[in-house]
Amino acid sequence: MDFALTCPIPIQQYPTVVMAHGGGGRLMHQLIEKMFVATFGGEALNHRHDSAWLELPTSRLAFTTDSYVVRPLFFPGGDIGKLAVYGTVNDLAMSGARPLYLSLGMILEEGLPMETLWQVVLSTAQAARATGVQIVTGDTKVVDRGKGDGIFLNTAGVGAIEHDLTITPQSVRAGDAVILSGDIGRHGIAVMAVREGLEFESTIESDCAPLAEPVLASLEAGIEVHCLRDLTRGGLASALVEIASTAQVGIHLQEALVPVREEVRGACEILGFDPLYVANEGRFVAFVPAGQADRAVQVLRRFAVSEGAEVVGEVLASPEGLVVLESVIGTSRVVDMLSGEQLPRIC
């Protein structure tokens, strides 16, 4: 697709974003009307008011936010716009909420090619449609050249909670099974590969995807979900360490059961990364009572995004607050939280 041809802002006249696009005057209104409102659509945006008015199906809400600063803006399998929609939708899904509405805040750097902005806006709108959420309110700021990095996005999300469970780390208990929704490590490695110009035999694509459908289906099937967590910054290891510590339980993970694709494993070896710590954008863990684990796995496998769901571990009373990795050869070690992450700016 030639984005320059379809861009609703005349590219000859405004090839790049200028400071005035964030200044509250005519240029900003033109950008908002022609590019944002026209593309994101919806009644709420059409009111042109400071806030969107929403009628909700329930009075119990989930509310969450994430900023997105991924570098580069485009990577195999996704881009910052897709990430900003799926990332926030997934945070809502991890509460078992039905994602409904998103806000979208953009911080643009002066000099950003208008075509790049348009490409991100289109991708954002497409991801929202694919997920069934509406972008109902937004904001645009422009910062001087060298004071930003192309585009930063922020989305906040509102979702309806229609279940009566308490889906939190505190609800995890001894006797729970740990279900992983699929192979790990692809998002982080996909971003890293393009950033560092690494070439592998086949392109590694990000796993970036929305997770609400399999989660809501599990709840509808009556699975008594204790906790859900998507495996973003810090990866599987950090998520489990945090949950074990909050719930004061011992999480025992079978290394052999954790799927890592061959090319991801290879890239991790070259780069010196442990796939357990690499970020994902379409993977999650679910803690459910062991007796319901098989049924939960069956439900999850009905959806492409979680067709690789497997039980990969179990929760015991001890060691309290720790994650133990049991290796293929029968040894075991305590999994620690890293100080930072190996991969900055992957989301």
Place this chain on the structure above:
Amino acid sequence: MDFALTCPIPIQQYPTVVMAHGGGGRLMHQLIEKMFVATFGGEALNHRHDSAWLELPTSRLAFTTDSYVVRPLFFPGGDIGKLAVYGTVNDLAMSGARPLYLSLGMILEEGLPMETLWQVVLSTAQAARATGVQIVTGDTKVVDRGKGDGIFLNTAGVGAIEHDLTITPQSVRAGDAVILSGDIGRHGIAVMAVREGLEFESTIESDCAPLAEPVLASLEAGIEVHCLRDLTRGGLASALVEIASTAQVGIHLQEALVPVREEVRGACEILGFDPLYVANEGRFVAFVPAGQADRAVQVLRRFAVSEGAEVVGEVLASPEGLVVLESVIGTSRVVDMLSGEQLPRIC
């Protein structure tokens, strides 16, 4: 106050923000637990989950977002944290909603002094408390040195709509009075003065303030409010032009009735600005039926933030879609929307 002394992160060890503070590992968790959760408090944050769970008093919501990129971070009368709370609370208030919950997304630049971050966090928490809103969910990202500008904030806000009015630009009609809540131009000039190192006889302080109280009091008093608009980027002029154009009415503004403080007028003359276009962060216009204008002004004047409320104009059927400024000497001119704004990054 010596912020270095009270900072909950040991400043000797971490004098500045490093990439790992956004990496999903131990350093990020330490920052979130010790600085953010401990300061913003509240039950929702204590769940340590991906989203906050909220119980709302109504099923009708207002939802809004703004990013904040003001430069410098601190200015007379405010700072980026105060702005991020009041700005979003005010957008909710402009829908006649009762502000309840905020999300807070931070994009920090590597190298930001930890003390500066702490100072902004304290100010943000204080502003939230002063306004009665809870910060219930947040996110922290760190970008490399030179790819950001200290701190960018994003807040999204959720408020409850407890009235039955349709407070939108479309509701404005001929016969409405235009009420202005106080003197204009202070925020933009305060920021500009410190940025450019200008010195005036007395320091011009930003008007940065929360607006929900006078708005909710007007609604409780039964004033049939047609439209509310806070006068941020683009100032009074841009707000009125946008409303006139949306409602297809003629807004007639009496220049002599629009209060501008002497020192602001002086600074505008030196800088070549028109105060009508200068941004405010604690001023708004209200459109109400002319017959209720006196009563509305009385209600607004009960609050310090709007004690200077005055009727400054009226809405007529013509000229359709335009704002007409009637000057002190009896001439009149059509007020246009500027292309950009004279003052970049004032919010």
